Amino acid sequence: MTSxxxxxxxxxxxxxxLSAxxxxxxxxDVYMRMHAASKAGTLGSGLLLLALALHAGEMDVATRAIAGVCFFLLTAPVSAHxxxxxxxxxxxKPxxxxxxxxLAEAQDGKKQ
Known part of the structure; x- marks a missing residue:
């Protein structure tokens, strides 16, 4: 079942x-590309690391894999932003x- x-x-x-x-x-543009890389790439790598954690069956490997997933989830959105x-x-420009x-609307609001 685990397999x-x-x-x-x-x-x-x-x-x-692959979709990323x-x-x-x-x-x-750069904004759409960044969105694809950060969202789909994070989910894809997270699932791959979770598969590694399940397959290894060792606690130290699973701990590192889960730490990697947490690292991706915390850093990818912040760095993309x-x-x-x-x-x-x-x-x-978009x-x-x-x-x-x-952002242009926010800057226009500050100027007025």
Whole structure:
């Protein structure tokens, strides 16, 4: 039963990692690409690490794998946010498909 759960987690994690890689190739601007990398990449790598923890069956390996999942969950959203904000401040504007530019609206509100 454990082998089946590990196999399913590996396949689903690999599909999320693949979708993150495809998002990096296909999306139009830095913000969309960053979103794909941070969300799908974090979920994919998290599932792969959890599959490792289940498959290993040793407590020290499982502890390190769970610590890695926690590390990804804590650092990926924060780093993606900081990189997106830095890109916006430097001057990278969102693509034409972007419906709402919340940072521009916030800056306009401060100027008035």
């Amino acid at each position: 089946i759960i590990v196999g399913i987690a590996l396949v689903i994690g690999s599909l999320f990692a 890689a495809l998002g990096l190739l296909r999306f139009k 900081l990189l997106a904000r830095a890109a916006y401040i430097v001057g990278y 693509c034409d498909m972007t419906v709402r530019d919340a």
